[in-house]
Amino acid sequence: MPDAEGHPAPEDMELGKIFAALADPLRRKVVLTLLQEDGETPRACGTFGMPVAKATRTHHFRVLREAGLIFQVDRGNGRLSSLRRAELDQRFPGLLDLLMHEGAREAAKTEANKTAAAET
Amino acid sequence: MPDAEGHPAPEDMELGKIFAALADPLRRKVVLTLLQEDGETPRACGTFGMPVAKATRTHHFRVLREAGLIFQVDRGNGRLSSLRRAELDQRFPGLLDLLMHEGAREAAKTEANKTAAAET
DNA sequence: CTTTAGGTACGATGCAAGTCGTACCTATGA
DNA sequence: TCATAGGTACGACTTGCATCGTACCTAAAG
Numbered sequence A, B: 001m002p003d004a005e006g007h008p009a010p011e012d013m014e015l016g017k018i019f020a021a022l023a024d025p026l027r028r029k030v031v032l033t034l035l036q037e038d039g040e041t042p043r044a045c046g047t048f049g050m051p052v053a054k055a056t057r058t059h060h061f062r063v064l065r066e067a068g069l070i071f072q073v074d075r076g077n078g079r080l081s082s083l084r085r086a087e088l089d090q091r092f093p094g095l096l097d098l099l100m101h102e103g104a105r106e107a108a109k110t111e112a113n114k115t116a117a118a119e120t
Numbered sequence C: 001c002t003t004t005a006g007g008t009a010c011g012a013t014g015c016a017a018g019t020c021g022t023a024c025c026t027a028t029g030a
Numbered sequence D: 001t002c003a004t005a006g007g008t009a010c011g012a013c014t015t016g017c018a019t020c021g022t023a024c025c026t027a028a029a030g
Helices: A015-022 A025-037 A054-067 A085-091 A095-118 B015-022 B025-037 B054-067 B085-091 B095-118
Strands: A070-074 A079-083 B070-074 B079-083
Touching: A015 A025, A015 A054, A015 B015, A015 B025, A015 B095, A025 A054, A025 A070, A025 A079, A025 A095, A025 B015, A054 A070, A085 A095, A095 B015, A095 B095, B015 B025, B015 B054, B025 B054, B025 B070, B025 B079, B025 B095, B054 B070, B085 B095
Parallel strands: none
Antiparallel strands: A070 A079, B070 B079
């Protein structure tokens, strides 16, 4: 049963919704950013550099929230998002590690490309 | 670069496609079945009990194949599917364990429901 | 109080995905 | 050889998703 803001309880999270949410590269990047920043400091929705309109951003964050990936708290002006790390590790063990692994892999690949370009 | 039958090499597999493929419950069930059967014995496409038309089944198996989740071999009449277990464990460590974990969880929940119904 | 910044709600649109029926292909077996 | 079973190819339909513009809301700043 989700709460008033639409956050599902861990036992109500569905793997299908999690996968569907993470299938989109923009949303995956948001989760990865939160994951890598490691900070418990939540970030404002607008600070992720998503190259889309405001309305679209709201849509993506809703998908992430309703899947159970992020927790959003209303701070009057602005809304802060944080990763539901502990609950996700408990409910879907290995999921966040998988994302982290892939993030590192892509970073390495990008770095390799830059190096190759510099050597041209 | 995929081969002639559309199987991508491990380094060409994309997490986005994997997640998109596994977002569908029918496809997730196919992978889970292969995962649990543990057998190296590949199964024919028609033996998974998918409640859809033949053409739809072909579609789902193509998505799984092009994402890199399954390997299909043409056996003249009939086509056998097997899980690309080793490659997936290498490329996306933790993914199959995550699926297995969720499969066990759902099986337990279903069992609990049946028990509760029997006690009514 | 007015402005401004961050987000949401709503409606519209274009595109991709899941579904199916039908026709066709290929081996196996009678 | 002919029928049958398992799959694919193609086209069509429907639904859902990502996207956006616009209007609106709320709090902080001036």
